[in-house]
Amino acid sequence: MSKFSKKGKGGVPAITAASLSDIVFMLLFFFMVTTSMRQTEAMVMVKVPEATETAKLDRKDLASYINVGTPVKSKQAEYGTDARIQLNDSFKTEKDIRDFIAAEREAMSEADRSLMQVVLKADENVRMGIISDIKQELRRCSALKVMYSARTVDAVK
Numbered sequence: 001m002s003k004f005s006k007k008g009k010g011g012v013p014a015i016t017a018a019s020l021s022d023i024v025f026m027l028l029f030f031f032m033v034t035t036s037m038r039q040t041e042a043m044v045m046v047k048v049p050e051a052t053e054t055a056k057l058d059r060k061d062l063a064s065y066i067n068v069g070t071p072v073k074s075k076q077a078e079y080g081t082d083a084r085i086q087l088n089d090s091f092k093t094e095k096d097i098r099d100f101i102a103a104e105r106e107a108m109s110e111a112d113r114s115l116m117q118v119v120l121k122a123d124e125n126v127r128m129g130i131i132s133d134i135k136q137e138l139r140r141c142s143a144l145k146v147m148y149s150a151r152t153v154d155a156v157k
Contacts, residue, residue: 040065040086041089042072043067043071043084043086043089043091044068044069044070044083044084044086044123045069045072046067046068046069046149047124048121048122048124048150049122049124050124050150051148052153054151054152057117057119057147061112062108062115063116064104064116064117065118065121066085066097066118068120068122068130068131069122069123069126070084071084071091079091083123083126083127083130085097085130085134087100094130094133094134094136094137095137097137097138098140098141101141101143104116116143117145118145118146118147119146119148119149120148120149121148121149
């Protein structure tokens with residue numbers, strides 16, 4: 001009779017890390033493809049006012065943003081420190097809002113044009129006269145769905 005001896009129990013083999021780099025690069029590629037970058041650069045400083053009741057936008061792709069505030073530090077030498085209106089990537093006046101809204105509507109599909117919303121992102125220290133002028137111009141071009149950007153008030157202070 002021959003003697004066979006087991007030198008130890010088999011156990012679980014170690015997990016190989018050979019495919020780990022493939023998985024990491026696959027995830028990296030996925031996030032690079034699916035992430036959309038910010039399309040406009042902030043040219044005005046905006047500290048939005050506080051609000052007690054807020055609601056989130058259902059579809060951000062239907063929103064057109066109008067930023068109002070003082071220019072950022074790098075632009076103050078050129079544009080001054082008065083409140084300015086930013087439409088997309090440039091400073092504009094109230095008169096340019098009609099063209100902006102028309103261009104935004106043209107970029108949307110026919111079915112989504114009636115659902116278009118304008119988000120007014122204004123600094124809390126901006127004079128109300130500028131906001132009134134913007135609202136009047138929005139009425140003239142039939143952009144009647146206006147939302148104001150705000151931050152929520154913390155319950156505990």
